[in-house]
Amino acid sequence: METAVIPVSENAIALAAATGLGARLAKMPTRTLVAAGLGAIMLVALLVSMAFALRGSDHKVLFSNLSEKDGAVVIAKLDQMGIDYKFAEGGGSILVPAARVYELRMKLSAAGVNKGNINGYELLDGSSSFGQSDGQQRVQLKRALEGELTRTIQSLASVQAARVMLAMPQANGFFREQQKPTASVTVQLHPGRTLESDQIAGIVHLVASSVPELNTKAVSVVDGNGALLWPQDDRNGAQGFDSAQLRYLKEVEGSHLKRVMELLEPVVGRENLRATVTAEVDFSQTESTAEEFKPNQGDQPAAVRALRSEESSQADPNRPSGVPGAASNQPPVPATAPLAGASAPLQGAQGGATGSSRREAETSYAVDKTVRVTRNATGSVRRLHAAVVVNHKIGSDAKGKPTSTPLTDAELEKLTALVQQGIGFNKERGDSVRVVNAPFRIELPPPSEVLPVYMQPWVLDLLRAGLAPGALALVALVIVFTLIRPAVRAATAAAPKPETSAVGGQLDAVVAGDEKLPELPGGAELQALEMSKTNNRLEAARTLAKQNPAAVANIVRGWVSGETS
Numbered sequence: 001m002e003t004a005v006i007p008v009s010e011n012a013i014a015l016a017a018a019t020g021l022g023a024r025l026a027k028m029p030t031r032t033l034v035a036a037g038l039g040a041i042m043l044v045a046l047l048v049s050m051a052f053a054l055r056g057s058d059h060k061v062l063f064s065n066l067s068e069k070d071g072a073v074v075i076a077k078l079d080q081m082g083i084d085y086k087f088a089e090g091g092g093s094i095l096v097p098a099a100r101v102y103e104l105r106m107k108l109s110a111a112g113v114n115k116g117n118i119n120g121y122e123l124l125d126g127s128s129s130f131g132q133s134d135g136q137q138r139v140q141l142k143r144a145l146e147g148e149l150t151r152t153i154q155s156l157a158s159v160q161a162a163r164v165m166l167a168m169p170q171a172n173g174f175f176r177e178q179q180k181p182t183a184s185v186t187v188q189l190h191p192g193r194t195l196e197s198d199q200i201a202g203i204v205h206l207v208a209s210s211v212p213e214l215n216t217k218a219v220s221v222v223d224g225n226g227a228l229l230w231p232q233d234d235r236n237g238a239q240g241f242d243s244a245q246l247r248y249l250k251e252v253e254g255s256h257l258k259r260v261m262e263l264l265e266p267v268v269g270r271e272n273l274r275a276t277v278t279a280e281v282d283f284s285q286t287e288s289t290a291e292e293f294k295p296n297q298g299d300q301p302a303a304v305r306a307l308r309s310e311e312s313s314q315a316d317p318n319r320p321s322g323v324p325g326a327a328s329n330q331p332p333v334p335a336t337a338p339l340a341g342a343s344a345p346l347q348g349a350q351g352g353a354t355g356s357s358r359r360e361a362e363t364s365y366a367v368d369k370t371v372r373v374t375r376n377a378t379g380s381v382r383r384l385h386a387a388v389v390v391n392h393k394i395g396s397d398a399k400g401k402p403t404s405t406p407l408t409d410a411e412l413e414k415l416t417a418l419v420q421q422g423i424g425f426n427k428e429r430g431d432s433v434r435v436v437n438a439p440f441r442i443e444l445p446p447p448s449e450v451l452p453v454y455m456q457p458w459v460l461d462l463l464r465a466g467l468a469p470g471a472l473a474l475v476a477l478v479i480v481f482t483l484i485r486p487a488v489r490a491a492t493a494a495a496p497k498p499e500t501s502a503v504g505g506q507l508d509a510v511v512a513g514d515e516k517l518p519e520l521p522g523g524a525e526l527q528a529l530e531m532s533k534t535n536n537r538l539e540a541a542r543t544l545a546k547q548n549p550a551a552v553a554n555i556v557r558g559w560v561s562g563e564t565s
Contacts, residue, residue, distance in 0.1 A: 032487050039483025046476045050469060059086065059095040062104055066094065077108060120147035142166055149207055153185065156203075158193040162186065166211060181214045183207050188224040197246065200229050245283050248379055252279045259422040260386060264415060272391035272440070277423060280383040287375045306364035313357035384423050384431045390415060391440040407437040 062085070063074060074094055078085050083104065085096050096104055124144055132140075146164045153162040163186045169179040185207060189195065195203075200221055208216045221230035256277040264273050390412075392404040407415075416435045425431050453459060545552045 028487065028490055032490065035483045036487030039479045042479050043476055043484070046472050046479070050472050060098040060101045061088065062094045062096045062101055064088075064093040074108065077111060078104075081107070120144055120151060138168070138170070142168055145210065149185075149210060152206065153187065153203060156199070158189050158195055158199070159187050160190045161188040164207065168211070180218060181211050182218040182220075183211060183214060184220045184222070186222050186224070187229075195223075195229065197232070200232075204230050245281075245379070249279060249281050252281060252379075252381065253277050256384065256386070256423045260388065260419055263418045263422045264388070264390075267415070267418075268390050272394075273388070275386070275388045275419075278385040278387075279381055280385075282380050282382045283378060285375070285378055287373065290370075290372045290374075304363060304365060306362075308360075308362040308364075310360040311358065381429075383429055384425070386419055386423050386431075386433045388415070388419055388433075388435045390435065390437050392437065404439050406439075412437060 063070075066074065071094065075085070078094075078096070081104075083096055083100070085094055087093070088095055124140065146166055149164040150162050153159055153164065165184050166181065167183070168181045172178060185203060187195070187203070203221060204216050204219045207219050208214045217231060219230060220228070223229055256279065257275060260275050260277065261273070264275070390407060392406050395403050395405060397403050412435055416433055419425075419433050419435060423431070423433070425433060541552075
């Protein structure tokens, strides 16, 4: 029996495949087709949303913590420049494209629009004095000065924001009635930052030096919580030291403490020693002036300071003179005692007839005078107190266990003597030194807990950043697997393969036909022989198909495809 093989072209195969896909789509339920269409639409929408989300995330903060007024100024300038911006959560921050953050900051600063909208002397650049009153000019000058001071204070590392308000009274012609200016400063610090006393004093002196006739006592500094930082009253310190005095006090205590530590650490060890030194320093200034007078002593002649002599002579008053008569013939006037310090009148040879002379001499002697000015030194140490705690001796016994042994009295006396020599102990001054031996309590640090990977900060940040894209991707996968995939699988499913393992498959259909073959021309015996041979072959083919269906299927597939073995 011969088998005819009909060749099939590729176009026919493609046409049959297309016809099969269309037929499959036509046979699919309407519900499946609608679900597939909706899934495709939703998938495209999700992809577009993810693209816009990724594009919109490329924004960074331009300015943060802006007030409504300052934010309006910045937004107006951005609209004028045509910049795409958006607000962060809460509305206090403005976001712009990341590639233009620094460019926009410089442009806005050059245009006078900056964070906080703090204006300084640039307020006076565009102002014109024409049409302005004196009051308006004073207010504008005050605003400019306040802005400059605010900028300077905000440049400090610990200050996040600041506000300066000046009260400058109008000058009048009466100096005694003139009021002095005052100032108030409010500072907002960064979280976890504080201002030292010298920094506060620096802010106060900065403001006082910038305003004429402003005293440091007239400046008030308040922090963001409303606590008064300046002026500092005596409640902050019983002695009322200023920053320079406190720095000097710390230096004195630190130098003495360093000496004690350098002496005792080589003896007992760094970890077995705790010490502190307290100094009482007198910062008062005392000045005294004394004058001492004493006479010239010894056999030495006295020092002459000044010498004065005077000599005079006059005619005899008893000699008659003038107009003769009763007035000129009067008796002589009685003699009187000479003046103190004056010498007796000298009588010449013609004493009564020639007149009198007078001589005076005065001598001033120098008196010793001593002037002594005494000024005490500033910051003199009045008293020192040192306290030292020494740990017990740490050793081990015969079995290797750690032991703690207290120090003896002799060892404590030696350590006390070392401390006294180190700080310059003065018993008359009232210094005190105390050395105590006590066991130290060693607290073991708690075991460090290793955070799991999912609790690590970088993992949490990564999860927060990828939460939205991950959710969108998950929704897309759900849509693909629940709506689109069933329709695609139904449309692209291949034709069912023949079940070769089942008995009586396609081969059975081929060989299980009618067993009677048409009669062949010839004798009956020849026909019977040929029939028996054919029946034997058919029986053998049936047996082979049942026993090895895979081999028979390969043979038939080769026949159909035109392959020859």
